[in-house]
Amino acid sequence: MSYDMIALVMFLGMMGLLLTGQRVFGAIGFVAAMAAFLLWGDGGAELAFSAAMKLMKWYPLMTLPMFIYMGYIMSESRIADDLYEMFHVWMGPVHGGLAIGTIGLMVIISAMNGLSVAGMAIGATIALPELLRRNYDKVMVTGVIQAGSSLGILVPPSVVLVLYGMIARQPVGQLWLAGVFPGLMMAGLFVLYIAVRCRLQPKLGPPLSEAERNIPWSRKFALLRAGILPLLIFFSMTGLFLMGVTSLVESSAVGAATATLAALVKGRLNKQVMEETLRKTLSVTCMFMWIILAALCFGAVFDGLGAVKSIESLFVGRLGLSPWEILIMMQISYIVMGMFLDDTAMLVIVAPLYVPLVGALGFDLIWYGVLYTITCQIAYMTPPFGYNLFLMRAMAPPEISLGDIYRSIIPFVLVMCLGLGITMAFPDLALWLPNWHYGK
């Protein structure tokens, strides 16, 4: 059997095993470790554990448990409640204003955390019930929360960009800064979509009632104080990192400590909050780490089979595509694979195959990191497999059905594809800020 065939069989074997519903890490790990053993015998059998040693040395991944911990501290202790209220009061009077405010809330949470988990949890527990109570359309609201929380991996800090940075060997600082404007643009597009849609179909997002709008200005301004806390957390983490005071991983620990302190000062830190946070942090961290562990082994086998060369000869040689066509093909293949494959595993397995080719074609790898992250965002939301879908299913109130969740993402995925297209067409959108900050 040729090496290409073996790689293909492995890939299909993994897909098949995933479909049986076994835990993702078990399915990927088994195919990878078994293939290594059959291909290279005794030495290959050690490949599974070599991946663990490699994972240990992927030091920047320590940001992962820190961000997860931080996200749960913020959602469990409900320190974001008054932040929601701020948006509620200020944006409420507009058509679809609460949905627009929720996007604003998500942007701020994204600036405090590098995963979409925190945004999902806060959106589903705080914003969702409030919006439903005020007769917002449930399909739209569900979409708003999923799309909004996916900004968590684009707006700095971002764990996906950390992982990409390790695979593509690019500096995380530049990657994070490159995510700022595309992230804000994406949020802007969401807002635009909501505003236009609610203007055309006012019953999707009615403005607040007269009674609820009647809030004295002093109270309105007092609520703006809620914005201080996120600023503080943002500064303690991303700020100190970009100024070069703390290293990447250190700043995530400082951020986690700051969030804990904030919850303590607000008097929201009790035994139950701590218990939930610690247990869920372990659970989610283990899920990600075991998947990455298994996927690293899979990637190592692919590497041994020379899959990078195969991909290159497929795109450049056999299909004879131009660089831009290849880039577009790659993004489309990511989106399609992202529907069926685990998103983290895809990053670890597929990105190392694509990144060398992207570099060889002369594209900027920082810019590509942003494109990659936007594709990941889409993959997080598209059924049948996506983390945001999982979380939404677990957290949504009973009146929201699976069909509602699936239907809700369609317009937002289209908007995100538009955002992806804009970022592809105008690389400066991503690259201007890092170039300016690092003085290139």
Added chain:
Amino acid sequence: MPNWVKSYVRRVERLNWLIGRATIYMIFAMMGVLFYSSVSKTFFVPALWTLEFAQFLMAAYFLLGGAYSIQLNGHVRMDLLYGRWSERTQSKWDVFTSLFLVGYLVLLLYGSLSSTYYALEYGERSYSSWRPYMWPVKVTMTFGIVLMLLQAIAQFFKDLAAARGEPLS
């Protein structure tokens, strides 16, 4: 199910629960080490050992906590088909596919034993200015993988019992 199976499952679950409950607090140890690292770097002489020690803690955290995370049902599954099956059908498939999980963990254990053996025999040290011995972390990792394997086997028994319509506990 025979009594020894029930007793095995009960003991393994208890052990992994205890270890998992202790492991959840390791996040504070990581945070503390990194925090100390940033403080010492900013105000005093940077510490040599912090980054590497944090790596060891991280490896221990997810390997020792792995078994508990399985108990918590924290691992995602692809539920395109799985989600539509009845619980009984799910268990039947799990009995079969648990063997793959066990197979992966056995290969992982094989690699870790050989690596740990090497570290012990030659007194392997890390290539860094701190130069710690590698065996303590490797022994810890191997221990975590053993726990995971024990849990996966317990899971297999639980699925088998559920597939036969007499779930344990």
